Amino acid sequence: MVATIELPGEGRHAVGRAPSWPRVAAPPRLRRAYAAAHVVAGPDGTGGSTVDWDETMAFRHGLWRLGLGVADAMDTAQRGMGMDWPTTAELIRRSAAEAASVNGALACGANTDQLDLDSKPGLVEVLEAYRQQLELIEGSGATVVLMASRALAAAANGPEDYLSVYGTLLAEVRRPVILHWLGDAFDPALTGYWGHTDLDAAADTVIELITARAEKVDGIKVSLLDKDREIDLRRRLPAGVRLYTGDDFNYPELILGDGTRHSDALLGIFDGIAAPAAAALARLDEGDTDGYLAALRPTVPLSRHIFQAPTYHYKTGLAFLAWLNGQQSHFRLIGGYETARDAAHLSRLFVLADQAGVLADPELAAYRMNGYLDGSAEGFR
Template identity: 55%
Template sequence: MAKLLLPTAAGGTESVTLKQGPKPERGGDWNRVVYAAAHVVADPFADNDPWLDAAVDWDKTMAFREHLWSLGLGVAEAMDTAQRGMGLDWSTSLELIQRSVKDAKAGGHLIACGAGTDHLVADETTTLDDVTAAYEMQCEAVEATGGRVILMASRALVKVAKGPEDYLHVYNRVLSGLNQPAVMHWLGEMFDPALDGYWGSSDHMQAMETCLQMIRENAAKIDGIKISLLSAEKEIAMRRQLPDGVKMYTGDDFNYPELIEGDEQGYSHALLGIFDPIAGAACRALTALAKGDSATYHDAFDVTVPLSRHIFKAPTRFYKTGVVFLAYLNGHQDHFTMVGGQESTRSTQHLGQIVRLANEAGLFINPDESAKRAAAVFAARGVV
């Protein structure tokens, strides 16, 4: 029996038995385009200062991408799940993109890669031309590998833009120079507080109008848009206004089952951070959806939602800690060390609840090994 001692909310401990879940298997033909935003594995033996510079275990990092591809998922590379701009700098991100695109092309796998302006430190002298040039440099670097661009939101643009027209100016210029249609990314302030007021307004519905105007003006250059606002209502409202041929990629880690399933007026594709730790469940759900089996679809997906909502709870920007914790527990890496030292951003109570919810969702493939790994982490945090 895979028993594990976990902390309780009352300040004590309780014994929990981990159960074995189904082994992840590649799904059949899907009727949704699906990307998992993949995390990076830190090198725990590097003699570096984690808050200041990143050290990546390239072998484990690339092996995890092979794991996602083997299940039929695409990889959204160098995104916020990979701690982009939150420990992972541009030079390391570019190496990650180059390695991943090379492996994806060799295996015929789906990949798209984040391009932003995170190498640009904006101050009072920074101009819109500087932001545009920063975007163009990263986009050119991504396209030079043969990868599709995911055009990430820019902290520098938030600081420089005076209103919606400045966002339109920058995006119109950047998109005009791309060789293939990009995936846009509207990341909400709950994921990154520095992006508050994106598109020129803190009112999401008003910001949406500006974003939609940009999409309509550049529809031929846009494959789709991922929005991460954690609001099913806002995503559906925007989805219904997209031009023909432009996809909605849900980035809603709270409401993905209903958004991917869709309604009588349409559905969302997926580009999700939660698909990193729940890849097997996602494959089972998507295969069932393609067969029209709604019951099995919800059986596979719905049990993962409480876990996802817990991992992505406020402060949402710390969700990467839960993603990497589960990767460690399921044997995709040999340690719980993160780029930027972000293994410390969630409490012992929070990690304990991740174990409970992952257990209920049937995510532990080897519960004995997962229990041993979890016990080591909790012992170091005083749970003995």
């Protein structure tokens, strides 16, 4: 039975058929692919920082079953938007244990968010905060993602300070790490990162850093939402250093590449489109470029909608999509951020998800969408 639903700003929408994506897949051979995973808030209704650990871990197992790696404890997991360091540390420990149980790929974000920015920490404090988080992640066996730091952005006086802090950390890490260049669309506090507001000059600093310590850099995740800038940076990287795209607007062509170079993937949108993404990467492994694009391109309008300005509220859309798909029992985010997008935005998300073949069970999704709109959904409103 095909459901029809009345949506604010969209009118009556006839929901499509369930997609036929594989439910299990092997890890892709030709690309590395991580889904930056969100956390499921605890169902206490307080808007606090509690986490539903069972549902959070179950979601990660779903990504591993599809052959994707999990990028955890990053901005998608509400770092800087409700997740404090003690809760994040617990997330890292739990995810590492679950990853080990299924031999799943796991990368975790090291940041400096245990620092109190109001106390204006200096470079020494920033370095020690990074070291504390690095110790936990390296000890867990996960790959480190060396995340951009608000505290470093506030304390640094120029590119030399970034080169000093990152250079020291890269000299100390035991295994190669993934660097992270997060643009100010995702976090306005990171404006001027790498010591420059001019992005060309910032790229020069990044290349200087990586070239000096290429043996300690697995790759760099770039989240600037600027396709041409990413391609240019990718071209300049030393041999063997990967470019992990974080461009949730242009990922199909960046992952496909130009025949000479390509981007690997560390994407927030893969949290929401894991099934078609896994299918697309499998087709790419088979040399089926048309099939790859046929699976992935229809997801781009959905991704651009979820990540529209203010971009940092994209977590609301990912949690809503997981709820529609039955991957969590309620629509609530840590800190109460389920209210960050309105009903018209989420209605448009529903239509685009349906058109992209992302609604695993369209009738369940329509039922929950109706419940959200009329206020009757259990665990919300």
